Amino acid sequence: MKIILASQSPRRKELLGHIVAHFEQQSADIDESVLPDESPQAYVERLAQQKAAAIFNKIVSPQNTVVIGSDTTVVKDGRIMGKPEDLADCQSMLMSLSGTTHQVLTAFSVITKAKTVTKTVITDVEFVTLNESKINKYWQTNEPQDKAGAYAIQGIGGKFVKSINGSVSAVVGLPMAELEAVLEELDVL
Numbered sequence: 653m654k655i656i657l658a659s660q661s662p663r664r665k666e667l668l669g670h671i672v673a674h675f676e677q678q679s680a681d682i683d684e685s686v687l688p689d690e691s692p693q694a695y696v697e698r699l700a701q702q703k704a705a706a707i708f709n710k711i712v713s714p715q716n717t718v719v720i721g722s723d724t725t726v727v728k729d730g731r732i733m734g735k736p737e738d739l740a741d742c743q744s745m746l747m748s749l750s751g752t753t754h755q756v757l758t759a760f761s762v763i764t765k766a767k768t769v770t771k772t773v774i775t776d777v778e779f780v781t782l783n784e785s786k787i788n789k790y791w792q793t794n795e796p797q798d799k800a801g802a803y804a805i806q807g808i809g810g811k812f813v814k815s816i817n818g819s820v821s822a823v824v825g826l827p828m829a830e831l832e833a834v835l836e837e838l839d840v841l
């Protein structure tokens with residue numbers, strides 16, 4: 653079975669590499685806007701599926717191919733946070749996470765010719781109290797720019813994390829335990 657990861661993310665590449673030895677990586681460019689009245693879970697599942705489908709639909713002989721797409725978003729009191737557009741956006745996101753607990757939602761979608769399986773993993777992350785100057789300094793490291801919710805738990809942003817309840821790999825971008833279970837269920841592994 654040929655496996656394709658529908659993602660440009662080096663983090664997802666590394667995580668999938670711990671589950672399967674050989675796979676290709678192809679970037680799927682889709683519109684990431686939230687639809688009116690769309691719930692956070694419906695949103696991440698739709699994006700994960702669209703990323704996988706964008707690649708799967710281009711395959712000439714899909715019989716022996718499986719495509720994996722994924723999407724991560726940070727949710728605080730119903731607000732969906734993608735990647736910060738600028739420093740003001742980063743300040744607004746991280747100040748709303750400061751001193752409280754938020755959810756990280758990662759959905760993944762596995763498409764084969766016979767079946768599509770999509771799942772969401774939700775992880776609670778508790779933050780320490782932050783201030784404007786700490787956030788300014790963090791922005792200057794260039795780490796928050798391409799991360800949902802403007803932080804990376806696996807990097808410098810790890811120092812903002814007081815506790816986590818759930819899947820670390822899901823927060824980084826791909827829930828390893830849940831993905832492995834689905835690949836086994838679909839006889840890919």
Ligand SMILES: Cc1cn([C@H]2C[C@H](O)[C@@H](COP(=O)(O)OP(=O)(O)OP(=O)(O)O)O2)c(=O)[nH]c1=O
Nearest residue numbers: 659660661723724799800803804805823824825
């Ligand atoms: C919260 C958090 C997010 N992130 C990352 C995971 C995702 O890569 C990114 C959210 O953006 P996504 O749109 O989910 O993914 P992406 O654009 O990086 O890659 P692609 O769409 O091609 O698959 O934020 C971390 O690396 N660490 C964290 O702690």
